[in-house]
Amino acid sequence: xxxxxxxxxxxxxxxxxxxxxxxxxxxxxxxxxxxxxxxxxxxxxxxxxxxxxxxxxxxxxxxxxxxxxxxxxxxxxxxxxxxxxxxxxxxxxxxxxxxxxxxxxxxxxxxxxxxxxxxxxxxxxxxxxxxxxxxxxxxxxxxxxxxxxxxxxxxxxxxxxxxxxxxxxxxxxxxxxxxxxxxxxxxxxxxxxxxxxxxxxxxxxxxxxxxxxxxxxxxxxxxxxxxxxxxxxxxxxxxxxxxxxxxxxxxxxxxxxxxxxxxxxxxxxxxxxxxxxxxxxxxxxxxxxxxx
Ligand SMILES: Nc1ncnc2c1ncn2[C@@H]1O[C@H](COP(=O)(O)OP(=O)(O)OP(=O)(O)O)[C@@H](O)[C@H]1O
Ligand SMILES: [Mg+2]
Numbered sequence: 001x002x003x004x005x006x007x008x009x010x011x012x013x014x015x016x017x018x019x020x021x022x023x024x025x026x027x028x029x030x031x032x033x034x035x036x037x038x039x040x041x042x043x044x045x046x047x048x049x050x051x052x053x054x055x056x057x058x059x060x061x062x063x064x065x066x067x068x069x070x071x072x073x074x075x076x077x078x079x080x081x082x083x084x085x086x087x088x089x090x091x092x093x094x095x096x097x098x099x100x101x102x103x104x105x106x107x108x109x110x111x112x113x114x115x116x117x118x119x120x121x122x123x124x125x126x127x128x129x130x131x132x133x134x135x136x137x138x139x140x141x142x143x144x145x146x147x148x149x150x151x152x153x154x155x156x157x158x159x160x161x162x163x164x165x166x167x168x169x170x171x172x173x174x175x176x177x178x179x180x181x182x183x184x185x186x187x188x189x190x191x192x193x194x195x196x197x198x199x200x201x202x203x204x205x206x207x208x209x210x211x212x213x214x215x216x217x218x219x220x221x222x223x224x225x226x227x228x229x230x231x232x233x234x235x236x237x238x239x240x241x242x243x244x245x246x247x248x249x250x251x252x253x254x255x256x257x258x259x260x261x262x263x264x265x266x267x268x269x270x271x272x273x274x275x276x277x278x279x280x281x282x283x284x285x286x287x288x289x290x291x292x
Contacts, residue, residue: 019050019100020238021093022229023118023158024126025107028138032128032165034061035199036225037106038071040126042208043226045073048242050101054093056080057108061203068206073104080107080114090117101240115142119149123238124159126229128193130166139185146187159232163225164192188232191224 024037034057041053052074055062058081066075076096080089097103105122107114119125127142129135139162150157162185193199198218202209209219233239 018094018097019103020123020233021097021103021105021118021121022124022126023105023107023115023122024128025105025115025118025142026127026129026138027110027112027115027142028129028135029109031109031130031135032163032193032199033057033109034065034106035203036126036128036163036165036193037104038062038065039202039208039210039222040226040229041073041075041102041104042071043210043222044102044104045071046208046210048244050099050242050244052076052096052100052103054078054096054103054105056089056114057106059108062106065203065206070206070211071208072211074100080111080117082111083113086113086117089114090121093121101243112145115145116148119145119158120153122149122158123233123236124161124229126161126163126190127187128163128165131164136185143185143187156236159236160187161229161232162187162189164189167192167194169194188228190228191221193218193221193225196221 022040024033024040026033034055037053037055038061041051045051051072053062053066053071054076056078058079060077060079063075063077065071076092078089078092080086093103093105105118107118125146127139129139143160146158146160194217196216196218198209198213198216202212205212209216209222213219230239
């Protein structure tokens with residue numbers, strides 16, 4: 001049994017034993033898991049949370065995304081190919097989690113052992129999904145792991161969000177998704193991410209959407225998802241205040257920039273403001289990526 005995150009009661013950061021762990025998974029392939037994971041980790045890092053992205057997919061999409069070291073989060077590559085890998089991975093993830101405020105895990109599709117292990121550890125699971133009937137049936141199979149973890153864990157188990165992805169901009173189904181009322185799934189849906197070429201462009205540029213296309217529709221949609229997740233974590237009392245201010249980039253360095261002391265952080269500035277301000281100069285915000 002893995003130790004879940006402890007609550008940050010009354011803002012006492014000392015009570016936080018391990019960082020928030022957000023897994024991004026769906027047993028279906030090609031739904032936008034890596035895209036969401038890379039951008040989610042980057043948004044947390046850009047807003048000042050000490051964040052590590054763990055790439056568990058043997059395809060290593062997230063690792064390739066970070067190859068130019070232009071993402072503001074750390075990236076650790078730790079592929080899970082089978083059940084034997086899942087145990088070793090869980091131990092490594094726990095160790096990374098002790099050093100980070102937020103850990104985002106990009107899971108491989110199909111690999112149920114990875115999804116099962118992640119659900120036993122995670123603070124929350126984000127499930128990017130299309131809106132077809134085929135998507136809905138795989139969603140139910142994916143949610144089975146969330147519900148099993150909720151039964152097996154001594155705490156409340158993982159939060160879960162369905163993240164509608166690659167949604168066409170008009171139509172009845174999209175409106176229902178926007179209202180979070182896709183029937184029969186029993187879990188909340190975030191606002192949707194509509195079909196947009198900016199996501200692929202961000203991958204090609206090796207940057208996250210807030211750096212590659214700030215203020216774009218894709219960025220705004222993504223911030224609505226980010227805000228929903230941050231709100232859910234805050235409501236559960238597991239997200240500490242970020243301890244680091246967003247820092248100037250050092251894209252050529254392999255070492256992360258020094259983390260300013262907590263007293264320099266401005267608690268009044270919202271995370272969305274921290275994510276959306278900046279890019280005054282041409283450079284991306286945040287610490288350089290460190291592949292481990
Ligand atoms: N909202 C979106 N609009 C348009 N294209 C998108 C969107 N989200 C993701 N994509 C594109 O869809 C493709 C698959 O995305 P991604 O690699 O993130 O999926 P995945 O679920 O991680 O796939 P795999 O199962 O292979 O790991 C990529 O080309 C990505 O750029
Ligand atoms: Mg992927």
